[in-house]
Amino acid sequence: MDPVVTRFAPSPTGRLHVGHAYSAIRAHDHARSRGGRLLLRIEDIDGTRSRPEHVAAILLDLAWLGLTWDGEVIHQSRRLDRYAAALERLRAMGLLYPCFCTRAEIAEAMSAPHGAAPLYPGTCRAIVEPDLSRPHAWRLDMAAAVARTGALEWSDAGRIVPGDPLALGDVVLARKDAPASYHLAVTVDDAAQGVTDVVRGVDLFAATHVHRLLQALLGLPVPRWHHHALLTGADGERLAKRHGAPALAVLRERGEDGRALAERLRAGDFPKAAVVPTFTS
Numbered sequence: 001m002d003p004v005v006t007r008f009a010p011s012p013t014g015r016l017h018v019g020h021a022y023s024a025i026r027a028h029d030h031a032r033s034r035g036g037r038l039l040l041r042i043e044d045i046d047g048t049r050s051r052p053e054h055v056a057a058i059l060l061d062l063a064w065l066g067l068t069w070d071g072e073v074i075h076q077s078r079r080l081d082r083y084a085a086a087l088e089r090l091r092a093m094g095l096l097y098p099c100f101c102t103r104a105e106i107a108e109a110m111s112a113p114h115g116a117a118p119l120y121p122g123t124c125r126a127i128v129e130p131d132l133s134r135p136h137a138w139r140l141d142m143a144a145a146v147a148r149t150g151a152l153e154w155s156d157a158g159r160i161v162p163g164d165p166l167a168l169g170d171v172v173l174a175r176k177d178a179p180a181s182y183h184l185a186v187t188v189d190d191a192a193q194g195v196t197d198v199v200r201g202v203d204l205f206a207a208t209h210v211h212r213l214l215q216a217l218l219g220l221p222v223p224r225w226h227h228h229a230l231l232t233g234a235d236g237e238r239l240a241k242r243h244g245a246p247a248l249a250v251l252r253e254r255g256e257d258g259r260a261l262a263e264r265l266r267a268g269d270f271p272k273a274a275v276v277p278t279f280t281s
């Protein structure tokens with residue numbers, strides 16, 4: 001088997017909390033226990049929300065936890081030409097359409113099948129002569145894409161998962177305010193960096209259907225996925241900044257022992273959510 005390559009891919013839009021630390025440790029240990037490599041990728045395509053000071057803090061946080069990574073740190077904001085090239089290939093296949101909808105229009109038009117995340121109803125798919133001088137995103141025509149690839153599957157922690165990208169609808173691949181979306185950038189980069197194993201939170205489980213589809217469309221290699229449970233607070237709520245989880249930087253600056261925290265995370269000292277959240281992006 002090829003050497004294992006994993007990655008930790010934080011978005012520097014805020015400070016890391018203990019949930020991020022757990023994810024980084026899972027990716028790190030997955031690689032290290034197999035004699036493999038851990039890559040660090042800064043997912044900063046969102047130019048309005050990403051901040052250099054968060055990038056600096058991420059590097060300090062990881063070192064404080066006792067985690068090491070291999071090779072140079074990749075910044076997505078410096079790789080936009082690669083995402084543009086992938087987007088162009090998909091456009092040439094006739095699988096993209098421009099979307100002029102505003103956030104408010106989308107919110108109003110969203111259709112939510114029973115219990116599922118709301119889906120974009122495809123309003124702009126029907127436009128015959130789009131005016132590309134107006135601000136627009138690019139969406140994937142999901143039905144057309146699925147018709148092209150046929151049924152797909154992927155592996156999560158060794159189990160075969162049947163692909164279900166239609167459940168996410170016509171996802172955005174290039175935003176009005178950013179030349180790529182998370183889905184496109186992550187797919188292009190995992191392939192470019194030779195990632196063999198994607199270790200990340202189960203909040204991204206549904207997104208993997210889209211990534212698997214994009215790999216098939218773009219002829220990219222298919223990694224193995226390992227989605228892990230999300231940590232919760234004592235109240236059972238998922239740890240996230242909005243629930244007031246302490247930032248790693250705060251613990252670090254307070255002089256707490258990062259390696260000891262990492263050991264507690266490895267030992268399973270923190271509660272985990274049983275419920276699989278739905279991906280909504």
Ligand code: GLU
Nearest residue numbers: 009010011043186200204
């Ligand atoms: N950048 C994403 C985040 O911080 C993670 C991407 C991934 O692991 O695929 O949530």
